[in-house]
Structures are given as C-alpha cells and as structure tokens.
Amino acid sequence: MKNEEEEERSVHEVLLLVLPYLHSLFELLSMNRVSRLLKNAIRDETALWTNVVIEPLLSSRLTDEILSEIASKSAGKLKTLILRQCLRVTDKGLRRVVDSNPLITKMIVPGCLELTPEGIIGCVESLTKNNHKLETLHINGVYGFTKHHIAALLNYLPDVGAIDVEVCPKCDEVRMVPACSRRSCESKERKCRGCRFCVSRCVECLVCLGSDTEVQEAACGGDVLCLECWLVLPKCRFCNKPYCTSHSGLRQEIEDTDDAARPMFECQACYYRAGTNPYDAFDYQI
Amino acid sequence: MIVLKSSDGETFEIEEAVALQSQTIAHMVEDDCVENGIPLANVTGEILAKIIEYCKKHVEGGGGSEEELKIWDKEFIENIDQSTLFNLILAANYLNIKTLLDLTCQRVADMIS
Numbered sequence: 001m002k003n004e005e006e007e008e009r010s011v012h013e014v015l016l017l018v019l020p021y022l023h024s025l026f027e028l029l030s031m032n033r034v035s036r037l038l039k040n041a042i043r044d045e046t047a048l049w050t051n052v053v054i055e056p057l058l059s060s061r062l063t064d065e066i067l068s069e070i071a072s073k074s075a076g077k078l079k080t081l082i083l084r085q086c087l088r089v090t091d092k093g094l095r096r097v098v099d100s101n102p103l104i105t106k107m108i109v110p111g112c113l114e115l116t117p118e119g120i121i122g123c124v125e126s127l128t129k130n131n132h133k134l135e136t137l138h139i140n141g142v143y144g145f146t147k148h149h150i151a152a153l154l155n156y157l158p159d160v161g162a163i164d165v166e167v168c169p170k171c172d173e174v175r176m177v178p179a180c181s182r183r184s185c186e187s188k189e190r191k192c193r194g195c196r197f198c199v200s201r202c203v204e205c206l207v208c209l210g211s212d213t214e215v216q217e218a219a220c221g222g223d224v225l226c227l228e229c230w231l232v233l234p235k236c237r238f239c240n241k242p243y244c245t246s247h248s249g250l251r252q253e254i255e256d257t258d259d260a261a262r263p264m265f266e267c268q269a270c271y272y273r274a275g276t277n278p279y280d281a282f283d284y285q286i
Numbered sequence: 287m288i289v290l291k292s293s294d295g296e297t298f299e300i301e302e303a304v305a306l307q308s309q310t311i312a313h314m315v316e317d318d319c320v321e322n323g324i325p326l327a328n329v330t331g332e333i334l335a336k337i338i339e340y341c342k343k344h345v346e347g348g349g350g351s352e353e354e355l356k357i358w359d360k361e362f363i364e365n366i367d368q369s370t371l372f373n374l375i376l377a378a379n380y381l382n383i384k385t386l387l388d389l390t391c392q393r394v395a396d397m398i399s
Contacts, residue, residue, distance in 0.1 A: 010372065010373075010376060011372065013376060013379075014372045014375045014376060014394070017375055017376075017379055017387070017391055018375070018391045018394045018395050018398070020391075021388075021391045021392045021394070021395035022395045022398060022399075023395065023396075023399045027395070027398055027399055030398075031398075
C-alpha cells in the first residue's frame with residue numbers, strides 16, 4: 001500500500017510526463033499553479049516550449065512583448081508556432097520571433113488580423129535561409145492576400161497542402177479550397193474545386209452540393225447540409241431545422257419534466273417568436 | 287517466450303514479439319540477462335496485465351486496419367479508472383513503450399483541457 005507521500009510523488013511524476021501533451025499554453029500555465037515542483041519543471045524544460053499554441057482563451061491578451069518572452073523560452077529551438085485569432089500580434093512582433101527562432105517548421109496564424117501579407121512573406125523568406133524549410137503555413141483569416149502573394153509563397157513552400165489557402169479557380173480570390181468527400185470528386189480535375197462562395201458545401205462533412213442534390217437548411221443562417229448530416233442532427237421542435245455542430249451552443253434548451261422523453265430545443269428564431277403566430281408574415285419592424 | 291515477474295509476485299509468459307515493444311525489455315534481451323525471467327519491481331500484476339493486453343493487440347500493427355486499431359485504443363483507454371491510468375503512465379514510462387505512453391498521457395492531457 002502506498003503511503004501519502006509516495007502517492008503525491010507519483011502523481012507529480014505523472015503530471016510531469018503529461019506536460020508535453022497539453023493542448024495549449026493556457027493549460028501549461030495553469031499547471032504552473034499546481035505546485036512549486038511543476039512550476040520549476042515547466043520553467044526549466046525548454047522542450048516544453050518548442051511548440052507554442054495560443055488559443056482564443058489567451059489570444060486577446062497576447063501582445064508582441066509577451067509573445068517574444070514566450071518564444072525565448074525555447075532557447076532558439078521553437079519549432080511550431082500556432083497563434084489563433086491573436087489580434088494584437090503585429091508583423092514586427094512576429095518577425096522578431098521568427099528571426100530569433102530560425103528552426104520553425106510550422107507557422108499557423110489564422111485570424112491574426114494585424115498581420116499583413118508582406119509581413120508574412122518576410123517571415124517566410126527569413127525562415128527559408130540556410131537550407132531550412134518551413135513545412136506548414138496557415139494564413140486563412142489574414143486579410144489582403146492576392147494570387148501574387150500566393151505565387152510568391154509557393155516558391156518557398158512548393159509542397160501540396162503546405163499552405164492552407166490557394167487561389168480559387170472560379171473567382172481568383174485567395175481562399176480555402178476544401179477537399180471533397182464525394183467519390184466522384186477524388187481527382188484533381190474535379191468540377192467542385194472552389195472556395196465556399198463559389199461552391200456550395202455541407203457545413204458538416206464538406207461534401208459538394210450540386211444542383212441535383214437535395215440541400216437542407218440549417219438553423220444557423222446561411223449554413224446548408226447534405227441529407228445524411230441533416231438526418232443525424234437534433235432539430236428545432238418548431239421549424240425542424242438543426243444547428244450545425246459548431247453552432248450547437250445556440251440551442252435554446254427546453255426544461256423537460258419527463259425524463260424519458262428526448263431533450264428538445266428551439267432554435268433562436270423560433271424562440272424569439274414565441275407567443276406570435278408562426279404562420280403570420282414575420283414583421284421585422286420593431 | 288519471455289517471462290515477466292510483477293512486483294507482487296505474479297508471472298506472465300508472453301511471446302518475444304509482444305515483450306519487445308518495451309524498449310527497456312528489448313535492451314535487457316540484447317544484453318542477454320533474461321535467463322530467469324525479468325523482474326519488474328515497479329509494476330504490479332494488475333497493471334502488467336493491462337500492459338500485456340495492449341502490447342498483444344499492437345504486435346505488428348494489430349492485424350487489422352489502422353481505423354480498427356484506433357477504435358480499440360479508444361475503448362481501451364476509456365474503460366480504465368484514473369488510478370489505473372496514472373499507474374499505466376508510470377509503467378509505460380519505465381518500460382519505455384512509446385505508443386502506450388502517448389495514448390495514456392494524451393488521455394490525461396485531454397482531461398485537463
């Protein structure tokens with residue numbers, strides 16, 4: 001039988017082993033507060049800082065200064081930099097990190113609105129010096145990219161799929177062009193190669209929805225679904241439209257006294273119309 | 287066949303291919319010190335049994351598709367209590383079984399998120 005001290009030690013050992021598997025910086029910083037032992041381990045283990053992931057919980061607080069501090073903890077060995085919706089990070093801040101961490105192989109910066117195409121191209125150039133190769137670049141959500149920028153980037157990252165966006169063959173804009181799960185769309189020459197504005201797709205499985213397929217509307221305005229995905233999603237009890245999984249938080253759950261019955265919900269539109277006749281023309285004037 | 291002895295006296299006889307998934311055991315076999323079975327002072331019989339279950343399934347890629355193996359792993363990891371999970375992590379680390387260590391540590395990391 002383990003005594004208390006032994007047990008505490010083995011829990012610590014387990015937590016130390018788990019540290020590299022944590023999802024993002026937020027979890028790593030939370031572990032800082034568990035014990036002095038963990039705090040010191042986190043501070044001293046440079047391997048823990050070679051993959052930096054900043055997600056929306058912390059994104060709004062990340063400034064260039066703080067980013068530079070975090071990046072310096074890997075002693076120049078930073079490999080993966082993931083900044084999601086970090087609205088305060090600028091070209092200058094990113095470049096500073098890139099210049100002092102020439103071993104970066106993955107740069108994922110979706111939705112970092114302060115960044116510019118020129119800034120990112122500068123970073124990519126800096127990383128492709130001295131035989132080093134940047135392998136992955138995600139820039140969807142950074143505005144201003146044109147096909148000329150993409151052409152320039154393709155020189156540095158020629159591998160297919162290295163960059164998450166491409167030039168849409170239908171509208172020439174730089175957007176994500178998703179792969180299609182439809183069996184007849186497996187070749188590169190498929191007709192449904194296009195961005196989300198040019199080609200209608202099921203928001204769950206991304207299968208293309210041509211003119212001959214039945215398109216189902218979702219309760220989240222604008223989203224559409226294929227029949228198969230529509231069938232499995234729970235639906236609003238009034239209008240029978242489902243929310244897609246990423247918008248499922250918008251469901252207005254209904255208090256149910258009967259435990260045996262399926263939990264029901266209303267979509268926002270139907271919820272706010274409660275008390276009005278659903279068959280009246282909707283009066284938008286408030 | 288290789289004989290493993292747990293800290294609480296249980297013995298397990300397993301095929302070499304199964305045991306060699308542990309780098310620690312592989313090194314011992316190389317150094318040729320496995321004559322009378324391998325004593326594992328840090329691992330109890332209960333945990334060792336679980337580890338052998340995992341290693342048996344993962345010999346040569348599991349004999350099924352990658353998908354099937356993933357589903358098996360998911361079942362395996364979701365049906366153990368926290369105490370067993372923690373002990374598995376320590377044992378997988380001691381025995382140096384990378385895939386099992388990845389599976390168990392990721393599970394705890396996911397629970398922390």
